Amino acid sequence: MQTKQKRSIHRRAAGEARRAGGRGGDGVEARVAQAVLCERHRISRELHDSVAQELSGAALLVRMLERRFRHRGLKDVSDVARIESCLSGALGHLRAMLQRTACLNVTQDELPGALRQLCTDTAWRYAVVCRCRSRVHRIPWRDEVASHLHGIARESVCNAVRHGRASRIEVNLSAGRTRGRLSIRDDGSGMPASGGGGAGMGLTIMRYRADAIAGRLCISPHDGGGTMVVCEFPVP
Numbered sequence: 044m045q046t047k048q049k050r051s052i053h054r055r056a057a058g059e060a061r062r063a064g065g066r067g068g069d070g071v072e073a074r075v076a077q078a079v080l081c082e083r084h085r086i087s088r089e090l091h092d093s094v095a096q097e098l099s100g101a102a103l104l105v106r107m108l109e110r111r112f113r114h115r116g117l118k119d120v121s122d123v124a125r126i127e128s129c130l131s132g133a134l135g136h137l138r139a140m141l142q143r144t145a146c147l148n149v150t151q152d153e154l155p156g157a158l159r160q161l162c163t164d165t166a167w168r169y170a171v172v173c174r175c176r177s178r179v180h181r182i183p184w185r186d187e188v189a190s191h192l193h194g195i196a197r198e199s200v201c202n203a204v205r206h207g208r209a210s211r212i213e214v215n216l217s218a219g220r221t222r223g224r225l226s227i228r229d230d231g232s233g234m235p236a237s238g239g240g241g242a243g244m245g246l247t248i249m250r251y252r253a254d255a256i257a258g259r260l261c262i263s264p265h266d267g268g269g270t271m272v273v274c275e276f277p278v279p
Contacts, residue, residue, distance in 0.1 A: 209230025
């Protein structure tokens with residue numbers, strides 16, 4: 044990765060951490076979250092620029108080889124097709140991982156669509172029911188708030204399918220005159236409630252994101268089973 048890109052990533056994460064600390068968040072936790080986000084983004088960029096490109100190139104070469112074999116009259120090219128399928132599958136998994144780990148910038152107008160796309164991608168990739176409901180007709184908050192809300196939703200959905208083994212996930216976004224609310228509910232095996240130990244770095248980053256927008260994050264078991272993640276935040 045180029046030096047200018049690295050500096051840009053660290054400046055952006057550092058700025059977010061300062062804003063979080065200035066709103067009353069724990070300073071040490073904010074610095075830890077900043078470092079993790081920076082490292083996540085650095086690794087995702089390097090994987091995209093190296094491994095993803097190499098996998099894409101290898102899949103293309105195998106596809107061309109398969110066509111060449113067919114052109115020469117070779118009928119049994121199933122092994123070549125399987126290799127191409129494996130490479131394409133690995134590339135798809137890598138791209139999904141990069142989407143989860145990269146620091147995405149989502150504007151206020153893009154947030155409802157980005158949440159719907161998150162649910163669509165999750166449903167397709169993990170074969171689960173993942174639905175989004177947005178009751179926000181006018182986005183009254185800044186782009187920074189939208190990016191953090193999307194990050195919280197992405198982390199929650201990822202935890203639900205990968206750790207909670209959920210089969211159904213619901214993402215809801217709503218806003219009143221003074222407060223907004225993002226909730227993610229799943230039917231998985233559950234996760235520790237807010238304040239519990241061993242919650243993991245993902246939950247630390249979610250709390251950091253909530254602090255950055257002067258919000259309140261609550262993670263609790265749901266009455267019907269699974270987990271409910273709620274982030275309430277002020278609307279300017």
